[in-house]
Amino acid sequence: MFIKPKKSLGQNFLIDRTVLEQIIDTVEITNKEVLEIGPGSGNLTAYILKKKPKKIYVIEKDNDLVLLLKDKFTSEIDIINEDVLKVPEDEISDEKLIVFGNLPYNISTEILSKWIINLNKNFWFESLVLMFQKEVAERIIAESNTSKYGRLSILSVWKMNIKKIIDIKPHSFSPRPKIDSTLLLFTPRVNFFELKDPKNLEMITRVFFNQRRKMLKKPFNQIFRDAKKIAEKFNIDLNLRPQNLTPEIYFKLVKEYESLNC
Incomplete structure (x- = not known):
């Protein structure tokens, strides 16, 4: 056949x-x-x-x-x-x-x-x-x-x-x-970052990587009310670009977003 x-x-x-x-x-x-x-x-x-x-x-x-x-x-x-x-x-x-x-x-x-x-x-x-x-x-x-x-x-x-x-x-x-x-x-993975809603990870990474050649300041301001304070908390230079942040940093940012908004 x-x-x-x-x-x-x-x-x-x-x-x-x-x-x-x-x-x-x-x-x-x-x-x-x-x-x-x-x-x-x-x-x-x-x-x-x-x-x-x-x-x-x-x-x-x-x-x-x-x-x-x-x-x-x-x-x-x-x-x-x-x-x-x-x-x-x-x-x-x-x-x-x-x-x-x-x-x-x-x-x-x-x-x-x-x-x-x-x-x-x-x-x-x-x-x-x-x-x-x-x-x-x-x-x-x-x-x-x-x-x-x-x-x-x-x-x-x-x-x-x-x-x-x-x-x-x-x-x-x-x-x-x-x-x-x-x-x-x-x-x-035996241990992974627990997030309230995986869609928040999708949303946040989409905001960052839709503008992957732009500095982090713009997506940070879109997501967080006090972008500068959040960046300082995680020791992030807002002059960097999205590809410069490790996955762990993104997971922490999602967790932070959820604690502030969910």
Whole structure:
């Protein structure tokens, strides 16, 4: 059964055996429950099964691919035929999941942001092994004082430890994308800044990074009534720019904003 990849769903099927093996060797999955996002034609799914997990769930939106997966794997996998953005991920299993995902490039940051924002102290996963467009991965792992550092970097490290695994070239996929990809490993942070509402982190970083080349004075004045006093409290030079502040400083600023306004 041949399925033509749909451009509208950002489908690029991973076909490189070496890369598939590298992905599957990133974490231990034997006798653990696994969730695969966007299994496509099931190439990675087959490698997952070889490692003998306790159970495999897959989320696949494409009805044609669901039929292919049912035909290929019969009762070996539990298929959730739904848009991943609409799935309540913490209700999939009572056990912590190992998650693999060759995420559609057009919604990859939306998926990651949704998962992080919805997280509480009881993480629903043990680890995330996710593939992104290389440029997006660089933004996720960027550190302060670099050009790629921004809102996505800060949100990602809020609750996650992140490690780059490999870069993946276009020839590893069918059809070939025009860009390189990068595989990242995410694991939960034991301790993270507790905020009353994650949307405040989104709001504050948006205000700062919408004007990333401007000095900090302007966004500070937009957010705080007494900007100078807040800056002094956290020893921040208002002549610096948004990329000069570490994620920890942003978390503290959000906490300060919440104490003053919520």
